[in-house]
Amino acid sequence: MQGELLTIGRFARLCRLSVKQLRHYDETGLLAPVHVDAGSGYRYYAPEQARDALTIALLREMDLPLAVIAQALAAEPESRAELLRAERDRLAERISRDQARMKMLERLAEGGLPGYEVTMGKEPERRLAVARAVCAPAEIGETFEECVSRLLPVLGRAGIAWEPPLWALYPLDLEERMEIAVGAQTSQGEEVPGLEFVVLPGGPVAETVHIGSYAQLPLAYNALFAAVHERGLRPQAPVREAYLVGPAEAPQEELMTRLIIPIQESKA
Amino acid sequence: MQGELLTIGRFARLCRLSVKQLRHYDETGLLAPVHVDAGSGYRYYAPEQARDALTIALLREMDLPLAVIAQALAAEPESRAELLRAERDRLAERISRDQARMKMLERLAEGGLPGYEVTMGKEPERRLAVARAVCAPAEIGETFEECVSRLLPVLGRAGIAWEPPLWALYPLDLEERMEIAVGAQTSQGEEVPGLEFVVLPGGPVAETVHIGSYAQLPLAYNALFAAVHERGLRPQAPVREAYLVGPAEAPQEELMTRLIIPIQESKA
DNA sequence: TTGGACTCTCCCATCGTGGGAGGGTCCACC
DNA sequence: GGTGGACCCTCCCACGATGGGAGAGTCCAA
Numbered sequence: 001m002q003g004e005l006l007t008i009g010r011f012a013r014l015c016r017l018s019v020k021q022l023r024h025y026d027e028t029g030l031l032a033p034v035h036v037d038a039g040s041g042y043r044y045y046a047p048e049q050a051r052d053a054l055t056i057a058l059l060r061e062m063d064l065p066l067a068v069i070a071q072a073l074a075a076e077p078e079s080r081a082e083l084l085r086a087e088r089d090r091l092a093e094r095i096s097r098d099q100a101r102m103k104m105l106e107r108l109a110e111g112g113l114p115g116y117e118v119t120m121g122k123e124p125e126r127r128l129a130v131a132r133a134v135c136a137p138a139e140i141g142e143t144f145e146e147c148v149s150r151l152l153p154v155l156g157r158a159g160i161a162w163e164p165p166l167w168a169l170y171p172l173d174l175e176e177r178m179e180i181a182v183g184a185q186t187s188q189g190e191e192v193p194g195l196e197f198v199v200l201p202g203g204p205v206a207e208t209v210h211i212g213s214y215a216q217l218p219l220a221y222n223a224l225f226a227a228v229h230e231r232g233l234r235p236q237a238p239v240r241e242a243y244l245v246g247p248a249e250a251p252q253e254e255l256m257t258r259l260i261i262p263i264q265e266s267k268a
Numbered sequence: 269m270q271g272e273l274l275t276i277g278r279f280a281r282l283c284r285l286s287v288k289q290l291r292h293y294d295e296t297g298l299l300a301p302v303h304v305d306a307g308s309g310y311r312y313y314a315p316e317q318a319r320d321a322l323t324i325a326l327l328r329e330m331d332l333p334l335a336v337i338a339q340a341l342a343a344e345p346e347s348r349a350e351l352l353r354a355e356r357d358r359l360a361e362r363i364s365r366d367q368a369r370m371k372m373l374e375r376l377a378e379g380g381l382p383g384y385e386v387t388m389g390k391e392p393e394r395r396l397a398v399a400r401a402v403c404a405p406a407e408i409g410e411t412f413e414e415c416v417s418r419l420l421p422v423l424g425r426a427g428i429a430w431e432p433p434l435w436a437l438y439p440l441d442l443e444e445r446m447e448i449a450v451g452a453q454t455s456q457g458e459e460v461p462g463l464e465f466v467v468l469p470g471g472p473v474a475e476t477v478h479i480g481s482y483a484q485l486p487l488a489y490n491a492l493f494a495a496v497h498e499r500g501l502r503p504q505a506p507v508r509e510a511y512l513v514g515p516a517e518a519p520q521e522e523l524m525t526r527l528i529i530p531i532q533e534s535k536a
Numbered sequence: 537t538t539g540g541a542c543t544c545t546c547c548c549a550t551c552g553t554g555g556g557a558g559g560g561t562c563c564a565c566c
Numbered sequence: 567g568g569t570g571g572a573c574c575c576t577c578c579c580a581c582g583a584t585g586g587g588a589g590a591g592t593c594c595a596a
Contacts, residue, residue: 007593009542014497016441019543020585040592041544050497058490062369066583084377091370095363101330102359109352173284222326229282229318232272275562277573287574288554308561309575334552 005035005044015053022053030070031056063091100215107216116223118208120231123260125202128167128183129155129195135180141214144168147182154194155184162186165258166246169200169238181238200240204263206233209244213252220259234264273303273312283321290321298338299324331359368483375484384491386476388499391528393470396435396451397423397463403448409482412436415450422462423452430454433526434514437468437506449506468508472531474501477512481520488527502532 012019025031026043031052033043045053052073059069064087072083131151135143148166155162162184169181181198189197206228210220228235245256280287293299294311299320301311313321320341327337332355340351399419403411416434423430430452437449449466457465474496478488496503513524 007542013441014493018584021583023544024583037592042592043543047497047500051494054490054494054497058486060583061486062373063366081377084373088370088373088377091366091373095366095370098331098359098363098366102356102363105330105352105356105359109349109356173281218326218329222322225282226319226322229315229322232315275573286553289552291575292552305561310561311574328552 005046008033008043008045011045011049011053015050016057017053025056025066028066028070030066030073062087103213104216104219107212107219116208116210116220118206118224118227120204120206120227120263123200123202123205123207123262126167126185126200127187128198128200129160129162129186129189129192130169130181130183130198131194132179132181132196134177137178140180143180144182147180150194151182151184154192155186155189158189158192158195160186160189160192165242165244168241168243169198170241172235172237172239201262203265205260206235206263207258207260210255210257210259211253212255214255214257217257217259220257224259224261228261228263236262236264238262273314276301276311276313279313279317279321283318284325285321293324293334296334296338298334298341330355371481372484372487375480375487384476384478384488386474386492386495388472388474388495388531391468391470391473391475391530394435394453394468395455396466396468397428397430397454397457397460398437398449398451398466399462400447400449400464402445404445408448411448412450415448418462419450419452422460423454423457426457426460426463428454428457428460433510433512436509436511437466438509440503440505440507469530471533473528474503474531475526475528478523478525478527479521480523482523482525485525485527488525492527492529496529496531504530504532506530 006014008019008022012022022031022043022045026033031049034046034049035044036042037044055073056069059072060066064072068083068087072080075083129151131147131154133143133147163186164184167183167185169183171178171180183198189195206224208220208224210217225235240260240262242258242260243255244258245254247255250256274282276287276290280290283290290299290311290313294301299317302314302317303312304310305312323341324337327340328334332340336351336355340348343351397419399415399422401411401415431454432452435451435453437451439446439448451466457463474492476488476492478485493503508528508530510526510528511523512526513522515523518524
């Protein structure tokens with residue numbers, strides 16, 4: 001029992017919170033005043049509540065959702081630390097997303113929105129040996145590597161020669177469970193365990209070349225799809241990428257990737 | 269006139285946007301369909317609109333507000349680049365804020381919320397030579413440096429000896445326009461142009477020592493204020509900081525700062 | 537006792553998106 | 567020429583955290 005009770009305004013100034021916030025925290029049960037006058041509805045806070053209130057303010061400052069803060073206040077130290085670590089990870093993820101976004105914006109601001117030369121052309125038929133996998137959009141990088149490390153050794157062991165560059169096939173839409181494939185062009189081989197052979201049909205395509213990090217591929221696809229749709233054409237899965245200059249040969253900024261979208265021939 | 273018009277669902281799949289989003293963009297004038305059937309209210313989009321729609325999707329992906337996207341679409345290339353650069357800066361700011369937050373979270377997760385030993389004690393009276401400035405909370409760092417570079421040369425020229433550490437005085441609340449002061453303890457000097465002498469009264473205080481980056485000071489203040497308020501005590505401006513180990517002497521993680529909050533004596 | 541500072545409850549707005557209800561429209565197939 | 571099913575419409579509500587403001591009631595010191 002130290003000191004008397006404080007009105008909401010005084011308590012708010014104390015804890016660097018707004019009166020509105022305190023009322024909101026009361027409603028949601030995050031921090032209820034120790035006493036509410038039955039007649040007037042006035043809220044009264046005890047000085048001891050300042051610790052919780054300040055903690056709330058601190059955690060809000062770090063952008064934790066109120067729901068998480070509520071858990072953290074109620075939890076034991078160990079599980080609290082667990083919660084905070086989870087939030088840190090969430091934040092770390094946001095940071096890396098923001099950094100990628102920032103680089104894209106940078107590029108957009110420099111090069112402008114066009115920046116990509118889209119060519120309408122014809123592709124020959126190609127026969128690929130492929131390895132497939134299913135993944136979410138965020139995991140494309142790892143999954144791609146995993147496919148490569150399945151594909152190339154098998155080709156090597158089977159003595160199948162292939163012609164660079166490496167290819168990849170993607171669906172038209174990035175879905176939660178999308179099937180991707182990594183392939184190498186070859187005319188050899190037929191029945192090889194662990195491998196599959198596909199023939200990409202020849203025909204009209206729209207294509208462009210992207211130079212730079214894979215994180216910025218959406219910029220190129222944007223231009224590419226825009227060009228396709230503007231002409232009233234229908235793209236056809238799968239979209240093809242050819243890795244003219246890959247990560248093994250050059251730094252991030254000098255990667256070269258050819259993006260190819262096959263076009264539906266019929267007007268159906 | 270390439271290709272016929274598309275219904276909203278088809279157009280949405282094309283541009284990787286949801287139907288809801290397209291309707292919303294129509295309502296807000298960001299992207300109106302080329303034709304709306306008067307009878308049924310059906311929206312019809314032209315393939316040429318895919319470029320704008322894809323651009324919207326792209327910029328939304330980078331978290332630009334719709335209002336900004338609308339400006340960007342309407343603007344000429346130069347002012348568009350300007351806009352994008354401004355957004356990049358906004359993003360950069362958010363990233364650095366998030367990084368600071370993440371470090372704080374890290375620390376909280378390790379040390380737990382208490383982590384600070386708060387001492388209730390008595391401070392002697394101190395006489396400081398100070399330089400003052402007014403700034404916003406975000407500019408404290410620079411303003412502090414500026415004050416130091418005003419204070420120390422004047423002391424040197426006046427031949428006034430002072431006793432480390434350096435001090436700083438802050439108001440109780442971080443406001444938009446807050447007056448801060450940097451001071452050096454000394455018994456010499458009286459009327460020096462460009463300097464001011466203040467006497468910090470002695471008396472009861474709450475104090476703690478913060479080790480680490482200044483960005484994490486809020487953690488320490490949180491504990492300190494919590495301790496003060498829990499005891500039903502009233503803090504009294506100005507808050508004092510003493511820079512036991514400053515940035516010139518050690519790396520970020522080893523900075524040592526003593527935080528002192530004077531306590532009101534009277535029970536008024 | 538009165539005035540001014542404070543507090544109360546409600547409602548609305550932000551921003552971008554999604555869900556759902558309830559009802560109309562389009563088109564291909566039988 | 568129906569009919570079923572996919573599609574589309576509008577309108578309302580929800581999220582999360584906060585702020586603004588109206589209109590009314592309360593507290594306390596002069």
